[in-house]
Amino acid sequence: MSGFPGTAPSLADIEGLGRMGFQAIPWELRQHARDVVIRVEDFPDEETEEEMELESPFDLLGLYRGVSMLHKSVADPVPHMDMIFLYRRPILDLWCESGDELLHIVRHVLIHEIGHHFGLSDDDMERLEEEADTAEATAAVADLPRA
Numbered sequence: 001m002s003g004f005p006g007t008a009p010s011l012a013d014i015e016g017l018g019r020m021g022f023q024a025i026p027w028e029l030r031q032h033a034r035d036v037v038i039r040v041e042d043f044p045d046e047e048t049e050e051e052m053e054l055e056s057p058f059d060l061l062g063l064y065r066g067v068s069m070l071h072k073s074v075a076d077p078v079p080h081m082d083m084i085f086l087y088r089r090p091i092l093d094l095w096c097e098s099g100d101e102l103l104h105i106v107r108h109v110l111i112h113e114i115g116h117h118f119g120l121s122d123d124d125m126e127r128l129e130e131e132a133d134t135a136e137a138t139a140a141v142a143d144l145p146r147a
Contacts, residue, residue, distance in 0.1 A: 021107035062109035064116040
């Protein structure tokens with residue numbers, strides 16, 4: 001849990017990680033999601049809690065709001081604003097419980113939510129996460145000092 005000694009990451013910190021996480025998403029997915037707005041809130045609003053039938057606001061890490069690519073049409077009278085909500089407090093809870101890197105968790109949520117935008121299956125999203133992990137590991141090795 002490095003990177004934020006003594007204080008919990010703020011909404012702005014999570015937003016910054018969201019931008020970094022978005023850049024780490026495989027290009028094949030990211031290139032089609034450029035217009036998706038990423039918004040960070042502490043928790044889902046009451047309407048979302050009811051709609052998603054949550055037992056607790058901590059049960060939701062992120063949410064895609066918009067019309068999936070499978071259902072969009074050029075004949076739509078008004079274009080819809082596609083948004084991904086990242087919920088800071090549930091993400092921080094998972095971070096503390098799992099010990100995973102916070103950026104990795106945020107990227108995971110983004111991939112999952114962007115996957116909904118494209119109507120991808122869970123298997124497709126898992127493959128994309130593995131690709132992102134591989135790219136991240138390759139970049140980390142490339143950054144190591146040479147002997």
